[in-house]
Amino acid sequence: MEKVTGTIVSPKGFHGAGMHCGLKKRKKDLGWLYSDVPCQVAGVFTTNLVQAAPVTYTKALVKKGQAQVIIVNSGNANACTGEQGIQDTATMAQLAGAALAIDPSLVAVASTGVIGQLLPMDTMAQGIAKLAKEGSGRDFQQAILTTDTCEKSVVYQGKIAGRKITVAGCGKGSGMIHPNMATMLGFVTTDAAIEQTLLQELLAELTETTFNQITVDGDTSTNDMVLVLANGQAGNPCIQPNTVEYQAFKEILAAVLTTLAKAIAKDGEGATKLIEVVTRGALDDLQARMISKTIVGSPLVKTALFGKDPNWGRILCAIGYSGAELDVNQLTIRLGEIPVFTQGMPMIFSQEDMACYLENPELVIQVDLGDGTGQGRAWGCDLTYDYVKINALYHT
């Protein structure tokens, strides 16, 4: 497989557009993504018990297995908006379906932005009426952003049973148009042919090691959603479980999801650094992931790395309260490749080498529990003055 340039509409038979309709002051706030033919759809959704109307709506749609359109707005999360919010989501689907002459029951809906305000449906209707049928993938990728500082997208290609297939993804991370919470959206398109149940299984499995392993501030949003659309236009024979083709597709999808997850972590609110934690030698993969995610979520580790301080005591402390089993006397911690703690005792290291390493915009913390074969990664970012500023200075 290889990474190629392109956008969310690079896979065969996908189209997209994005525009400013008026939910935000100036930036793009409305977009759609659709396929020439109905797609197998898979989705994963927030585990927050308070779920926005589009989450409830699209979850039900994914259960039925097919979708052809995703309509997305930013600037308003349509969350905690009661019965009216659910009606408004259905109306968005109706309007998008009508405009594209596609069955509205195949239209998925996603929203991100401020909580607790009704969508201005006149504005939405006018926007949907004006949205281009042949727009650009980049416009769509921009329309889903809030205070993200950059677009997040990636395209991979590979061969499956002799056919070139393309998988593209885009996402929005932890920025907010109104800073209400870190809403995450991810969309993936592919022209590969694959059964819906298999696609759903694969997405759920890979989400555990990608999107579920990132954290910016520990707040699980009401609007999180990742959708995959597969339209089969690449012409490969439908991918079957436990085959070489399945393995090849899984690798490509994993690469797309991992790239998006890291990009979202790196662009966390106020972040100056991407922090990756790699844990090895745990009892199992789950424990390794728990440790990695606990470290990368610790405010004390995050502030230390913002301050370029190799404060391994805080890393060790986070490992201790992660809930994973461990023997401190078997434990090794490295910052980059520099050992700072080995088998229960602090290590002496070159302050110069360390200071130099901590200047990097991407830092890796390596933990080895020396206890088993479990491994897992997690990604996050540092905690900075700007995080506090972004989230404290705004007034609802």
Added chain:
Amino acid sequence: MEKVTGTIVSPKGFHGAGMHCGLKKRKKDLGWLYSDVPCQVAGVFTTNLVQAAPVTYTKALVKKGQAQVIIVNSGNANACTGEQGIQDTATMAQLAGAALAIDPSLVAVASTGVIGQLLPMDTMAQGIAKLAKEGSGRDFQQAILTTDTCEKSVVYQGKIAGRKITVAGCGKGSGMIHPNMATMLGFVTTDAAIEQTLLQELLAELTETTFNQITVDGDTSTNDMVLVLANGQAGNPCIQPNTVEYQAFKEILAAVLTTLAKAIAKDGEGATKLIEVVTRGALDDLQARMISKTIVGSPLVKTALFGKDPNWGRILCAIGYSGAELDVNQLTIRLGEIPVFTQGMPMIFSQEDMACYLENPELVIQVDLGDGTGQGRAWGCDLTYDYVKINALYHT
């Protein structure tokens, strides 16, 4: 019962002292607290799997049921210091016992400060030799602090079976001499007579609703410890379970622990506000406590209140991911006494009244789930630039 002025040595037969021995630059860093006679001792300790040497040591001592002295240093946590750290803790107990002519097996040890450095035992030995036998309770209360901005102590008195009994407590919170992590220490003395197993039961039960319900940054320290010493000098008949006397003592102890817990939350690193969350109407008390603690631990809620923003969407979001069961349509949220969300829908409120309320240095968030009789409180503080500064600017 009534709150009275006094210190940790106000109960009959207790003595204490504190001094600067040289672990810190200038501030007091060594203290002891002892009783004329052996005490029943109860203790609760950090659940972090990485535990400092004094935690392991004192845990074993509490299991045996009696103690007469607590020797405490600040400025060095004696954590992650291997075999030498354990020996150093035992030496501290030996030296303190010898200096006070008290059996060293009755000496509890607590440490707080930087992780991963051996204690300078020459300095410690010289300090212990110089420590006053008849010092002041306030000196002890100061010697256990790190970057706390104030002493935290409280004294209550009440009558048990016609005898006046006194319960005093002091604590240190989320400051750090070296900003390694929020180490919490709490010490309680009483002249009441009570059996050890009953005292231990009571402390464990009350810790759940007091110290375990505060959070500053979600990082559970390697050194947390709360000890209660009861020397029986008040002359009351030994308190028995399920009696009026037991209930009276429990109320006084609860008042002492709650006061200390709130004081620690209020003096969290960089804090400008104490935040109290009161949840009612949950299925049970445990779920109510979970909700309260999740809200008060949310970085987005903490930054909003620092910014004086009534951002109830973030409160609702935290309730949703707290792990507790809920029906949004039954849910009410109040800031102070002002309803902001009622039965699934946002409320319109006076911006002026709200702005005025959010100026208070102590804020109360009230949640009612309308679902049962469970209730629970939690305490925390806002997340400010100074939290980031304190934890990022220091270099190990």
